[in-house]
Amino acid sequence: MDKVKVIEIKKSVFADNDRDADSLRSELKSKGVYLLNLMSSPGSGKTTTLIRTINLLKDKLRIAVMEADIDSDVDAVKIKEATGIQSIQLHTGGMCHLDAEMTRQGLDNVMLEGVDLVILENVGNLVCPAEFDTGAVRNAMILSVPEGDDKPLKYPLMFSVCDLVIINKMDVLPYFNFDLEKCKEYVKMRNPRARVIPICALNGEGVEAFADWLLEEVTNWKQ
Amino acid sequence: MHELGIVFYIIRDVKQAAEQNGVEHVSAVVMNIGEVSTIVPEYLTDCWRWAADKEEMLKGCELKILTVPAITHCDSCGEQYPTVKFGKKCPHCGSDKTWLLQGNEVEIKEIEVT
Ligand SMILES: Nc1nc2c(ncn2[C@@H]2O[C@H](COP(=O)(O)OP(=O)(O)OP(=O)(O)O)[C@@H](O)[C@H]2O)c(=O)[nH]1
Ligand SMILES: [Mg+2]
Ligand SMILES: [Zn+2]
Numbered sequence: 137m138d139k140v141k142v143i144e145i146k147k148s149v150f151a152d153n154d155r156d157a158d159s160l161r162s163e164l165k166s167k168g169v170y171l172l173n174l175m176s177s178p179g180s181g182k183t184t185t186l187i188r189t190i191n192l193l194k195d196k197l198r199i200a201v202m203e204a205d206i207d208s209d210v211d212a213v214k215i216k217e218a219t220g221i222q223s224i225q226l227h228t229g230g231m232c233h234l235d236a237e238m239t240r241q242g243l244d245n246v247m248l249e250g251v252d253l254v255i256l257e258n259v260g261n262l263v264c265p266a267e268f269d270t271g272a273v274r275n276a277m278i279l280s281v282p283e284g285d286d287k288p289l290k291y292p293l294m295f296s297v298c299d300l301v302i303i304n305k306m307d308v309l310p311y312f313n314f315d316l317e318k319c320k321e322y323v324k325m326r327n328p329r330a331r332v333i334p335i336c337a338l339n340g341e342g343v344e345a346f347a348d349w350l351l352e353e354v355t356n357w358k359q
Numbered sequence: 360m361h362e363l364g365i366v367f368y369i370i371r372d373v374k375q376a377a378e379q380n381g382v383e384h385v386s387a388v389v390m391n392i393g394e395v396s397t398i399v400p401e402y403l404t405d406c407w408r409w410a411a412d413k414e415e416m417l418k419g420c421e422l423k424i425l426t427v428p429a430i431t432h433c434d435s436c437g438e439q440y441p442t443v444k445f446g447k448k449c450p451h452c453g454s455d456k457t458w459l460l461q462g463n464e465v466e467i468k469e470i471e472v473t
Binding site for chain 1: 361364365368369371372373376380382386387397447455463464465466467468469470471472473
């Protein structure tokens with residue numbers, strides 16, 4: 137038998153992506169562009185929330201949206217029609233997440249001239265997107281009431297990488313066994329610094345708090 | 360499919376390491392996979408077989424998986440305990456001021472060449 141030679145590597149598979157993400161972040165910093173990575177399960181209300189928020193902010197900030205739907209451009213079209221802002225479709229090639237390289241390729245298709253804020257609607261899933269730094273300044277996620285208040289316990293990584301957790305569909309709270317205080321507690325267990333904002337994207341209640349948070353974040357980033 | 364995505368990152372890193380070391384064919388890749396890394400080892404090896412055989416350098420190359428046990432450290436009493444069995448709450452003192460010491464690794468440990 138041939139002698140086996142062992143070459144030690146000892147390298148995390150996420151290492152290269154982490155480095156790419158850091159360099160994308162510093163490029164965005166020098167251009168004065170804020171990138172938000174928005175994650176959630178499918179159907180939690182990302183598109184509805186974005187339309188409301190963009191309409192509140194579009195006189196104050198120049199905004200663009202990147203939609204990472206796997207096989208349709210429905211959401212990109214919906215956002216463009218409802219808000220009039222620049223909105224593009226990102227192709228994930230069937231992948232369950234976006235990494236920094238795919239995000240950069242997406243940004244190459246955005247006209248960044250004068251844009252203050254780019255929002256990335258990530259692939260709908262609570263596992264894989266959490267493991268890959270996209271190069272965004274902040275991660276945020278939307279949890280909707282019907283999904284249950286124990287999601288932070290079941291998806292610890294997702295909740296530990298998010299600085300903002302939006303709880304959507306508050307209008308249906310009376311019909312579900314969802315304890316908002318308990319949910320906030322679970323979120324803080326994963327990330328003590330996380331903000332929690334309850335909203336109802338359908339009628340717009342609470343969305344202003346999210347818009348204010350974004351405005352402050354973008355202003356700080358551009359300083 | 361999560362594991363397939365991971366396999367592409369492994370292939371990229373292994374090819375890069377092989378080239379740096381002037382290696383033409385890799386016979387095995389040894390991975391450290393944490394118990395709570397969300398990776399399912401069987402899926403990972405299935406995806407590996409399918410994707411690695413498409414690469415000249417990795418044809419027939421075996422993926423060996425070493426499991427890294429998940430261990431949680433408790434800040435309140437300073438003890439350590441197995442994460443999978445007890446979760447977030449320390450079995451020694453009942454505190455939940457605990458954090459994962461090890462167990463979420465997805466790491467290429469080494470490659471073998473013949
Ligand atoms: N009751 C209620 N329904 C809502 C609310 N927000 C969104 N919805 C509904 O939830 C459904 C999904 O909303 P979307 O905004 O498309 O959700 P999404 O996360 O963008 O969905 P995907 O992109 O398909 O993952 C739609 O039928 C919305 O009308 C809310 O606050 N309350
Ligand atoms: Mg959507
Ligand atoms: Zn303890």
